[in-house]
Amino acid sequence: MSEQVNPFESLQEQIDDAAAHLDASDDQLERLKHPERVLETTLSIEDDDGSLATFKAFRSQFNGDRGPYKGGIRYHPGVTRDEVKALSGWMAYKCAVVDIPYGGGKGGIVIDPKEYSAVELERITRSFATELRPLIGPDRDIPAPDVNTGQREMNWIKDTYETLENTTAPGTVTGKAIASGGSEGRVEATGRSVMLTAREAFDYLGTDVADATVAVQGYGNAGAIAARLLDERGATVVAVSDSSGAVYNDDGLDAEAVKDHKNETGSVAEYADADEELSNRELLTLDVDLLIPAALENAIDADIAADVAADVIVEAANGPLTPEADDVLADRDVYVLPDVLANAGGVTVSYFEWVQNRRRFYWSEERVNDELETVIVNAFDGLVETFEDRDLPTFRMAAYVVAIRRILDAHEEGGTFP
Ligand SMILES: NC(=O)C1=CN([C@@H]2O[C@H](COP(=O)(O)OP(=O)(O)OC[C@H]3O[C@@H](n4cnc5c(N)ncnc54)[C@H](OP(=O)(O)O)[C@@H]3O)[C@@H](O)[C@H]2O)C=CC1
Numbered sequence: 522m523s524e525q526v527n528p529f530e531s532l533q534e535q536i537d538d539a540a541a542h543l544d545a546s547d548d549q550l551e552r553l554k555h556p557e558r559v560l561e562t563t564l565s566i567e568d569d570d571g572s573l574a575t576f577k578a579f580r581s582q583f584n585g586d587r588g589p590y591k592g593g594i595r596y597h598p599g600v601t602r603d604e605v606k607a608l609s610g611w612m613a614y615k616c617a618v619v620d621i622p623y624g625g626g627k628g629g630i631v632i633d634p635k636e637y638s639a640v641e642l643e644r645i646t647r648s649f650a651t652e653l654r655p656l657i658g659p660d661r662d663i664p665a666p667d668v669n670t671g672q673r674e675m676n677w678i679k680d681t682y683e684t685l686e687n688t689t690a691p692g693t694v695t696g697k698a699i700a701s702g703g704s705e706g707r708v709e710a711t712g713r714s715v716m717l718t719a720r721e722a723f724d725y726l727g728t729d730v731a732d733a734t735v736a737v738q739g740y741g742n743a744g745a746i747a748a749r750l751l752d753e754r755g756a757t758v759v760a761v762s763d764s765s766g767a768v769y770n771d772d773g774l775d776a777e778a779v780k781d782h783k784n785e786t787g788s789v790a791e792y793a794d795a796d797e798e799l800s801n802r803e804l805l806t807l808d809v810d811l812l813i814p815a816a817l818e819n820a821i822d823a824d825i826a827a828d829v830a831a832d833v834i835v836e837a838a839n840g841p842l843t844p845e846a847d848d849v850l851a852d853r854d855v856y857v858l859p860d861v862l863a864n865a866g867g868v869t870v871s872y873f874e875w876v877q878n879r880r881r882f883y884w885s886e887e888r889v890n891d892e893l894e895t896v897i898v899n900a901f902d903g904l905v906e907t908f909e910d911r912d913l914p915t916f917r918m919a920a921y922v923v924a925i926r927r928i929l930d931a932h933e934e935g936g937t938f939p
């Protein structure tokens with residue numbers, strides 16, 4: 522991955538590009554290029570050997586014009602302040618694209634969780650939750666899972682918050698286990714919106730995703746579930762990867778069996794039914810119909826973009842293309858369905874979870890999936906309408922035009938507090 526591209530600068534460049542297509546002043550747009558506030562803190566815990574261990578951690582609250590800040594918490598050694606700021610901005614634009622009543626936030630801890638025991642991770646998470654407590658809450662800022670976090674971490678955050686506040690407030694955090702007030706369908710939601718976006722995109726282009734060959738980079742929550750749902754629809758998933766490598770089978774991989782293999786061994790590598798192992802670059806430049814980057818930012822730079830052979834890219838990850846790669850792919854007429862639409866299923870079902878928590882009334886999985894489909898299809902249709910009516914260069918630009926207008930409208934309606 523190209524280290525030198527700063528995701529926060531990429532986000533700001535995207536807003537600058539959108540400016541040409543918007544009726545908004547420079548000052549209005551400047552406000553939408555920076556977070557409203559960022560918490561930077563150092564967590565310290567006693568590790569299993571009794572020594573002190575410290576970790577840098579961040580929470581960025583980007584924009585709250587449309588509702589409480591909302592977004593995941595990432596555990597990764599590559600987390601930086603600027604990465605978290607960028608991810609919080611993409612959350613604000615994403616929530617506006619799918620028109621759910623949230624602003625954008627994101628958090629992260631600089632840690633490789635694979636190096637710590639479950640007990641240590643619980644201490645670290647509870648320490649972070651304690652630092653976050655004054656900032657979060659069901660009407661302030663609502664964390665959720667991201668890379669290397671899931672139900673377990675969300676349950677710990679909820680429990681810490683509720684204990685310190687002496688209350689029950691399950692809507693303080695989403696992506697919880699069902700027994701802790703989670704929603705049916707949340708675990709699958711991000712992969713489901715990737716599948717729905719791919720389905721709609723192929724339909725728009727006059728083909729059927731069921732006939733598509735697919736490569737997926739990243740085999741965690743977003744990537745593995747998108748692969749499974751596409752496999753179930755009849756698409757042929759020929760290649761998948763994780764941080765240890767990539768596997769390929771010309772006749773198609775069984776997405777669920779690859780996941781079982783990864784659960785057993787920790788990696789997709791050496792999956793028995795693979796014809797061959799590929800490098801990361803080989804996977805990203807495979808001659809497939811659909812490429813799904815589902816790992817981290819900057820996975821595809823201009824150099825790789827020049828060799829991408831897929832017709833359609835659906836961004837499951839946040840910010841997987843550098844701005845230069847975006848330009849190269851637009852010039853080459855590769856259709857890119859942007860992250861702020863394609864992976865918005867996660868935050869959409871988080872919104873459903875929050876609604877259910879507030880009403881203390883829980884929905885069936887069928888209802889969750891139906892309502893998610895309506896949100897994603899409506900957002901897709903709105904984006905296509907803007908793309909065509911305004912003759913915009915990319916779907917990403919259409920998404921920013923829609924989202925920025927919605928955020929500015931909310932801000933203007935709110936008036937000015939001196
Ligand atoms: N979880 C969610 O609800 C949402 C997630 N997203 C975005 O989706 C992306 C993935 O998140 P998520 O699936 O939750 O995270 P996970 O931690 O569940 O999975 C991340 C996957 O990416 C793999 N990976 C990491 N580095 C590389 C690399 N260099 N090459 C190939 N694979 C790599 C990891 O490999 P390994 O398993 O070997 O570590 C893992 O399989 C992120 O951009 C996230 O922000 C967006 C919306 C919602």
Ligand SMILES: O=C(O)CCC(=O)C(=O)O
Nearest residue numbers: 592593665667867868871
């Ligand atoms: O579910 C959520 O609130 C946010 C998920 C997330 O972090 C993302 O969409 O990038």
